[in-house]
Amino acid sequence: MGQTSPAPMMVEVARAEGSFFYSPENKRYFDLVAGVSVSNVGHGNREVVEAVQKQAADYMHVMVYGEMVERPQVEYARRIAELLPGDLDCVYFVNSGAEAVEVALKLAKRHTGRTELISMRRAYHGSTHGAMSMMGTPEGEEWKAEFRPLLPDVKSINFNSFEDLEQITERTAGVLCEVVQGEAGVRLPNPEWLKALRERCTEVGAMLIFDEIQTGMGRTGAMFASAKYGIEPDIVCLAKAFGGGMPLGGVASKKQILDDFTHNPCLGHITTFGGHPVCCAAGLAALNYLINNNIVEQVERKGAMFEERVSKHSKVLEIRRSGLLLAVELGKSEYLYRLMEIFKEVGIMSDWFLYCDTAFRISPPLTISEAEIEECCTLIHEALDRL
Ligand SMILES: Cc1ncc(COP(=O)(O)O)c(C=O)c1O
Known part of the structure; x- marks a missing residue:
């Protein structure tokens, strides 16, 4: 299979459901990319x-x-x-x-x-x-x-x-x-x-x-x-x-x-x-x-929840956000590359941006629940602690 990414994520997907996808070993990943803003209604809707x-x-x-x-x-x-x-x-x-x-x-x-x-x-x-x-x-x-x-x-x-x-x-x-x-x-x-x-x-x-x-x-x-x-x-x-x-x-x-x-x-x-x-x-x-299901009406509140919780971490310099599209600025690309590895270990899939490799992406399915956001933010803090 041809590829153009020099550093592919290389996580095999066995199935996807709601805000998550799962590896063949059944490891669960929070999907903070949503296929780059594609899976707005959740996986397997x-x-x-x-x-x-x-x-x-x-x-x-x-x-x-x-x-x-x-x-x-x-x-x-x-x-x-x-x-x-x-x-x-x-x-x-x-x-x-x-x-x-x-x-x-x-x-x-x-x-x-x-x-x-x-x-x-x-x-x-x-x-x-x-x-x-x-x-x-x-x-x-x-x-x-x-x-x-x-x-x-x-x-x-x-x-x-x-x-x-x-x-x-x-x-x-x-x-x-x-x-x-x-x-x-x-x-x-x-x-x-x-x-x-x-x-x-x-x-x-x-x-x-x-x-x-x-x-x-x-x-x-x-x-x-x-x-x-x-x-x-x-x-x-x-x-x-x-x-x-x-x-x-x-x-x-x-x-x-x-x-x-x-x-x-x-x-x-x-x-x-x-x-x-x-x-x-x-x-x-x-x-x-x-x-x-009034999903769009919930987007601002859910985005604000992510912003409020993630911005509390001392390594976060700035969050730029529109609804549930967030860039979490860490200021250094070395941090980002390392963080992506730690994210994978704790069960989060994120990415950086084409023209900005100092910030990571939070753009989950819009259907993510508030309880899932809480859990995900705890994992993000854990990962940032390990940087
Ligand atoms: C704003 C914007 N326009 C256009 C595109 C290109 O879309 P596609 O990959 O479906 O060609 C993208 C893809 O990331 C995008 O973010």
Whole structure:
């Protein structure tokens, strides 16, 4: 099996349930990664499993996405459009986060007739050529250099910089921005800056594209982080928890804008497996689970519990948090590497961030119980004591 990680975690998974996964020897691990913000409804969620089983039995892949009427797609798109802010009334399904970003960039170019694309420094949007082009320099340069040439006419500006908004002009097709920067180590937006970003894009006719791939589906304490900040983007990219544990991505915009892909040229984006009916059935079941069990409403309280308990340890310098997405800053990467080993011993699975290896991640399934949080925080303290 090919791998790109030089230091894989190498824990074999035999089964996963709720907030935990288990090794073949039945060792239990608290899952503080949740597949990088994927398993929001908990591992082995009954309702999701049943939806997958039912849809797999009814039909799986039948035709390239968009040609047939497939109920799981239609119903899921309708529900998501109802929940998204503003008049984003249409969802185009793809396979992954990176593919959603590719579609969003193409749509911004197609709709505006412009070519310049702008991203934020320390952004992560995926690993395909287009998405990788949007990794903001200078941090992204280390990851991009060997793969150049990438997309032309791309530049990056500083997240939260009012001054840099001037660089968004009448030449700009789209501005791609995570609402909360995840892989930069959980960097929160200044709400006033987000508002100014929206205004600047409107002023110059550039499309504002929010990457809600990591922040969507309840992670930050609202179904979508854009709604939490009251900002309406022109395009939203979704993936990760959007598929309820199955591979699924989506691009939401106004139907009138997405319809640009139907002409000049037609088939502006083609995807064989995008919107796979089993993945859409899983995503829809996960969404219904979040709503019917008021899971999103509990996120802020649970995140605050982690923050309050973990911040008490003297080795913790700072916690950056949005809902149940936390970066626990220790200030030294040597600490992190050692801590990951100790975590494994005590039964915790965590990780650091792509651009921040001095902080560890707490992003468990949103269904984690308060008793589990207490127990997990005790284990985190024990591990930090051993550093
Ligand atoms: C904010 C953000 N955008 C895009 C992606 C890429 O998603 P995928 O790995 O599904 O291509 C990620 C993955 O970590 C992400 O965190």
